[in-house]
Amino acid sequence: MAYDCYCAICGVGFCGMHIETPSEASLERRRRWIEKRYRAMKASSNNPPLPHENEARDDPVRSYDPRIVGWDNVSWLYKAYCLGLSDQPDTKSKAFISGPGYYADIGEIAVKTESESGHTQQRNVFACYGSGSDDARGPVIPFHWCCYEILTRTLTGSTDTNNVNTDVLYTVMNDLCNMSGSALDVTYGPDYCATHPTNTPTLEKFIQTSVTEDKDLRVPPTKIHLNGRSPTSPFGNLPLEMIYRICSFLPGESIKALTEASLSMHLVSQHNYFWEKTIQWDMPWLSEFHALKAGKEKSSLPDDINYKRLYLWLDNMTAPRYGMDNPSLTGVANRRRIWKVCEQLAPRYLKGLEEVAQK
Template sequence: MATETRTDPAFAGVDVRTLRVYRNKKGPERVIPLHWECYKILALYLTGTSDATKVRKGALYRALDRYSLVRNFQRKAGLLEHRCLSLDYGEANEAQKDYWECITGQEYTVFSPQSQVHLKDDIATYISGPEFDKPRQYHHEAKGHINPLTLLPETIMSGVAEFLDNQSLINLFCASLETYSSLRDNDSFWKRRIITHLPYFFELHECLKEQSQTLENRDIGRIFLWADAASKPRSSVTKLMFSVANRRRIWNVCEQIGKVYKEEPQQKAVPKSYLACQARNSERQVLGDTGEPGLYFRTAHFLQGWAELSSPWTLDLFWNSEGDLSGIAVTFGQDQRIFGHETHESGACQSTGSFSGGVWIEGFVFHIYASSALRPWQACSWNYSSCKGVTVHLTDGSEHMYGQDGEHLLRMPFAAAENMTIVGMKGTLAVSLHGPFLEFLTLRI
């Protein structure tokens, strides 16, 4: 914030020596010393938006204070205290001194981590090369040994793979060639994995959304492996990836801070405008899967203020012509808040339930039709997984079933934890021959 020669212009007129920075007893004012670009990334990680005003600064200060250390360095003038945080900054840890030092190969650590517009075009050009051509289809025959994983529906196997890190996923593929064969050409699986396991690669996310049609003949799995390796923050990273590698390094620091930040208590009275950004996300739930290209991201805030819990409301569920769940909506008065898509095609239908105030959604049980891994969707357009029915559990103990309820459907429960309230949903829609339907979702609680 201040050097021997000049002061940060953002603090003109402020005596920075009176400010308190982690375990400093000199004054009542407290500051969080962060580069502004790093702070915007931290805000994005903590709140889902780069709007820094939505960060709970008191909670952030207390979280960082728990990481703070005071180290003593001997100087000619005497013992000098150096305050720092016990966070893993990657290779930048080597430069944690009170002066600048140029370390060959680590130039990316001072490169701007903000999204680079030109990089998206460079990536689109690069992945259009022959090394990312989709491989030829091949048929694998098991050699007689029994593989228990082949007994699992493809939707279940895809859901399990969502929770594996990259090395564990590779180990699974090595142990089960059948699993590798079923997921190898599953573009929607690899696209989701790019979003969920490479959350810092904004340029690639944009490329997936804008170039969905031109990516049909691309090997998305290979693109994922390339993106993961090329963006690793290390000395050998190429100049093209400087911004992404530094952003990934910073994102790793944000993950460390986020674990402690989320443990900090929130204010009892939560303002209406802050309800959505204060919400926490549940784990992802896979509702369906298809090989058709396309990602449609959706978010819905069912509750916009705690007072609405005492108001009457209506629940609507939308189904396409094949009976796939395409949307869930909550309506207060004339204000409908929809997650997903309301289909208007011939044969589409809608289920509606009306409820009084004081009763709210406690959880869902989704009725899933599981596809068969033995029949590729390219040959059987009907062979895809989707949600065919929903049982809604309310806080008064009642249950309400909508859609299909056959014994052939899998039951997948999804509910808020104790003392938590569902305030919304976010996730993606998949595309089939019969229109969009819900692919996977996350509860906001």
């Protein structure tokens, strides 16, 4: 792991990813360590206590599981790109994107480019989160390309990276550089998964098979009996369209809490359509499911899905957590974590666009 420079979007470094040697002894040590860590994290709400004296003697596992992660899974981490400011006065956009390059240590990204003659290569060196270099008049913001693609979808709703206003994005990210000059001052969350976040070829099939074969996901929604009770809350006076609109701004945990606290909302949430829309609002990062949902083939998903159960199942299965071992899910769990970072940047970016439009 690179200890002094990290991707501005996912918070992971650009080198030093170690995959464990696949021996029985190392795998058994890994199993014991993960089991112990998992119990500690569960007991302390994901804030592990200090280990006891006998536990402290155990060597911590700092490598990736070879049964889950191979070179193909981590090679993307070594390709570095950067967002910087151009020193060319005649360019329409002040910001530029350079790469792919590699991490050259001490907080620098090196990018090799061909000379104008095409016969030789020149090496441009950019200082990340620093004060600039000979090749850029200010600090550059380093990132992995697939992380930038996720950021693009979060900011623009499209997959076309050309839709991003890089001038505005550079200003936003540069203002958020942390005091140590190693990343942005945002909450990245624990990087439990190193798997590529967008290259997830088995996920769509996994979801389709699970939904089709798991009968619990197709149990008819439970009908609630009021037994003479009459809902009295502000939500009971609102049209359904307004309630759906309000819920579209809430995270899934808040929606679940609201349906438990308000009888009116609990009644609304009995409709399958409510949870179908909740998946759309709360899981924009789950493109594989949305592709299945929009599929032209009628056999893509069953017609009798219980969307509340499906939402809870998807929320649990894709949650980034310590000890994940399903190759079909580690990538999307990583994407979900990265999307949360992008959502922290989005309000600043949109505000920057508004300020540019007003000039």
